[in-house]
Amino acid sequence: MYYWQVRKYPPLQKESQYKSKILTWTSIIDIGNIYNGQPLTAEEYLSVENKYVKAMHIYMNYMKVTDMEVYLIHKLKEELFIEHTLKYPECYSDEIINFYYSLKDKDNLSIREVDLISRLALREDIVCQLRHQDQFFLNHSYDYYMDIGSSIVCEAAIYEIKKLGLYIDLWDHPYEDNVWDNSLQ
Structure with a gap:
């Protein structure tokens, strides 16, 4: 398996020993x-979130992925989730709220549900992996990373993702965070 990190941040310069803090x-x-x-607006936030969802779709389309299984690691405490929905109402439709409450570990998700779960994960409302x-x-x-x-x-998918204005880099070391790979050991 090959792994890439997708992010809105520029990559570390090759000659640099450390990554300078970007105020973002x-x-x-x-x-x-x-x-x-x-000020960061909800519209700006959603614009970037939409790029991540589109990036995910680009790669999924090239791979002909039509559904994904979820490994649900953690849901945000309900009180905090409700606080998010009230504080950022333009980001939380009834559809995404209902999906949050119905989501279970090992669910097999449609493409639309993969969109919803990805948005919840980017918002740190859930921690999960999909395959x-x-x-x-x-x-x-x-910190708004997507692997x-x-x-x-x-290469065509990688090129299209870069055209969105996102950075995508191949992991140059073993990727140890895939819970499914780790469960086989």
Whole structure:
């Protein structure tokens, strides 16, 4: 399996030993905070979130993925989830709220449900991993990172994801966070 990290942040410079801190937002809870002299709006947040969902779709389409299984690791405490839905109502439709409450470990998700679960994961409302057989893998982690695993390298998908304005880099070390790989050991 090949693994890529997708993010809105530029990559570490090859000659640099450390990554300088970039003052940018990393979570839905940053809506309203000031970045580069401007408040982060829900519209801006959703615009970037939509790029991540589109990036996921691009790779899934090339891989002909039509459904995914969820490994649900954790749901945010209900009180905090409700707080998010009230504080950021433009980000939480009835559909996504109902999906949050119905979601269970080992569910087999349609493409539309993969959209919803990805949005919940990017918003840090849930922690989960998704897979399609042994061919495709998704993991959304903290600070707005998304990891894609694929049984093949698809240069066309990578190129299209970069055209969205996102960064995508192949992991250059073993990827140890795939819960399905680890469960086989």
